[in-house]
Amino acid sequence: MPNEYIKDFPILQKPMNGKSLVYLDNGATTQKPLSVIQAVDDYYTTFNANPHRGAYDLSVKATEIYEGARETVQKFIGAANSYEVIFTKNATESLNLLAYSYGMNFIESGDEIVISIAEHHSNLVPWQQVAKAKGATLKYIYLDSVGRITQQEIDAKITDKTKIVAVTQVSNVLGIINPIADIVKKAHSVGAIVIVDGAQSVPHFKVDVQALDIDFLVFSGHKMLSPMGIGVLYGKEALLDKMPPFLCGGDMIDYVWEQETTFAPLPAKFEAGTQNVGGAAGLAAAIEYIGKIGFDKIEAIEADLIQYAIPKLKALPYITLYGSDDLSVKTGVIAFNVADIHPHDVSTILDADGVAIRAGHHCAHPLMQYLGVNATCRASLYFYNTREDVDKLIDSLSRVRGVLGYGS
Amino acid sequence: MPNEYIKDFPILQKPMNGKSLVYLDNGATTQKPLSVIQAVDDYYTTFNANPHRGAYDLSVKATEIYEGARETVQKFIGAANSYEVIFTKNATESLNLLAYSYGMNFIESGDEIVISIAEHHSNLVPWQQVAKAKGATLKYIYLDSVGRITQQEIDAKITDKTKIVAVTQVSNVLGIINPIADIVKKAHSVGAIVIVDGAQSVPHFKVDVQALDIDFLVFSGHKMLSPMGIGVLYGKEALLDKMPPFLCGGDMIDYVWEQETTFAPLPAKFEAGTQNVGGAAGLAAAIEYIGKIGFDKIEAIEADLIQYAIPKLKALPYITLYGSDDLSVKTGVIAFNVADIHPHDVSTILDADGVAIRAGHHCAHPLMQYLGVNATCRASLYFYNTREDVDKLIDSLSRVRGVLGYGS
Amino acid sequence: MDLSGVYTEMIAEHNKSGRNKKHLVEPTIVLKGRNPSCGDEISLELKVCNGVIEDAAFTGIGCAISQASTSMMIDLIRGQNVEKAQEFIDTFLGMIKREITDDDDLEILDEAIALKNISNMPARVKCAVLSWHTLESAIKDEK
Amino acid sequence: MDLSGVYTEMIAEHNKSGRNKKHLVEPTIVLKGRNPSCGDEISLELKVCNGVIEDAAFTGIGCAISQASTSMMIDLIRGQNVEKAQEFIDTFLGMIKREITDDDDLEILDEAIALKNISNMPARVKCAVLSWHTLESAIKDEK
């Protein structure tokens, strides 16, 4: 099936190991369309200056680009106000900002922080640190046998002691979509706030922060077509307002004296130092590109690919798939193992065919321990992938055991 | 005088307000040569992947580019080991990393932190916060009448109680070069560590961390030709080793269990989450570009421009210059005011002539208070500026008072 | 950008004259307005009796645009009641935000129409509106 | 990349056979080697008497390259004294770092020469050297 988007991605036109690149590591980072690369170039070749700091024309243009990007993000995630959108360098920084500024200040001894066992280390280690520093308890929501969070677990783990629930909307290993609305309902009923890790969801389907009534949302630009070095923290105004600053320095202050400082209002309060304007321009262009395709289309393409891939993978007797394949709770992330073969060898052998997948723990050690595996392979799709890519994956996989001297 | 570098900078070829751009706000951010823009493009069109995480070819290439950039920085600043170079998003993050990870852990009640009154807010507000949180004292080194730090002040302010001396190598307002070697000598003699803010020095002359024996150095890529969103923290191995991590998440861990984590060795320990590989590629290209010109040449050009500019500015009776104009302690940053005219008006009027300077407090409120001014104008040069740029500055300045109805 | 459309004679004149830059003898309201990003600070003094602004003046530092804007505002509101002052504020802010563009609607602003072009200069908008926001806060409780 | 130069028959054979993958009856040294970024873990068991490695074996998980590399290493060092074992280590690490490239110098590595091509695969180098670094730590105190 021809894919009309491939032509927009320069890297997908270039051969890898002599073969055309089958890029199936979109969960790690996506490729960038020309329009994004061009938007960054345009910024540096035409408008580059330090925003907010200059009264001259170029600096005003840089400010417009930067604040325009903030409004683009606002609309994209349905935030009520543009100043509820804070730019960071990636989802990890966004989560650490929350751990330092919210966690370290509003969590007390005896409080409980609830996360899921499927969290990426970036939404796990910061909360371990907060729990340790504050004498709080870090509690885990476990998964059912096919990787889903059940209402029972939600009710069991979120209690009157819970102050923060931090959970990923889509598991970066299993691709399972978590029931955020149910979690928010329960969390708010006990007065806890909800932090949603949207790193694997925001690039793939519409996430509306007001419709979900979530308190914070984090995501990374580089997993949704934009350059590296730009990420987002969304937060409700009332919460962001009561949080102290995280990074201190230029542009986040109102007045500084030798021994005292007053801080600027949102969003500047959380954006110390010179920001990544080129990155913000890239993110805005990425959101525009996604908007032109439309999430309906993106979801349809990804659903078609999973529906095509899963039966083919299941037909290979030596493949073990992890997690539910029920399309109503699954995105285009597929975790699997090949019998007798270590995931790193699988990845190396596929690489020789130009097929890029990921192998390892996917920054989710506790989930690996929970699944009882040391590592897995992971193929993660995006809308520029095709059925042909899936065919090549299957084809290459079917040769893996032979390469290492096993019968099939 | 023709300048052979202008042709490398696309933005300097484009008109601004119908005139060719005279960009004199290099202290805020510099423009980018084509080779830097191209290096970032090449990364995204040919090698983009998440480094460190994949066993496939593209990811290996991304890792090589990223780690190669680290080695380029290492050589550039004369560090002993490449893992002593930590990538951050800007100098501000580097300083906050130090404040959180070093300051919050090794400063105790009664200790003293010494900074200069000329610090940028980014090297000031974080230390205020540490001093407050820890019950330590924040002490200021003041300047002599022409903006210099004297040995007397160094000896008076750095005492047995001093644990951290954090000082800028070049003032971003006055352009004065501080006596880092003398400060290091005194600080080390009392057992204090020295943090050097190299944001305004590293782009302009050779800074060798081992020769200066400094403990930490921070700087921003965007002030030295590279894209925004990439900065550096250099630290001596022994110090970085004993510091706990700052940001937690993916890639900075060895093992994670539900309630415990062990951390990766340097430099990964301080680089949580997906890093800005494109930015690192840009920074490496910027360092290569600077290397091709050579600091001898860069310093010579800047010295020529200041020597040319200062007498011309002094010849205008309504101009007040701030700080020494002794070339042996001065870089191409010139702070001044025009009698009766607010700096913002000066900047707007110059902007109409295509001359971009900065007006305001330059993120240095305490210095403004110390100088007894509300704001100043600042022209800051780089090697792509020319005597013609200076002429246009002077020319435009000589019209400012007239525009606002004052005689000259 | 056409400088003469920004730094008009009228603005230069108001900035230089300092006619309204002084202390009042017995102000009933004194309110500081600040623009942290510029470092500009004005202190607005009003003498309000029975809902009428009998006199007004200001002190403080700022660029020509903020000084002139403040001075023009004071000329406008002196002798007016607070409702009228609010009308001036709404019209002026509307002009700067480009929500009110019709010259007829702006006419009441008199000399302050000279600041219309500031709406094209995002970096300077804050300078022009500082005193008007300060006035708005100052008279809030008088209505 | 030519896969057949990496996953040679010999490597496949060592990986599959599990010949050296077991516990020793009375090991004198047991040392864990870890590769956090891969999640690989091996436990190396040695029986060293009077400076001679009388027997060796390993347990643990890892990719074919690390398993084969460990198994080949064990074949090489079994019955050798620790000085000779160190020579194997130096030669093997030299080969992987491409510091030793001459086939004559590598000859002592016997079957382990099959891992030479790993030096072209930066992402897999760690897998190949894990057991060798573990061995080096294990015998440090025996010399």
Ligand SMILES: Cc1ncc(COP(=O)(O)O)c(C=O)c1O
């Ligand atoms: C001396 C000095 N230190 C620190 C900074 C902060 O740099 P950045 O804004 O890139 O974090 C600057 C520049 O703004 C500076 O001039």
Ligand SMILES: Cc1ncc(COP(=O)(O)O)c(C=O)c1O
């Ligand atoms: C679910 C999830 N959360 C957080 C992250 C961290 O994102 P980043 O590395 O861009 O900070 C990732 C990606 O690595 C992820 O998949």
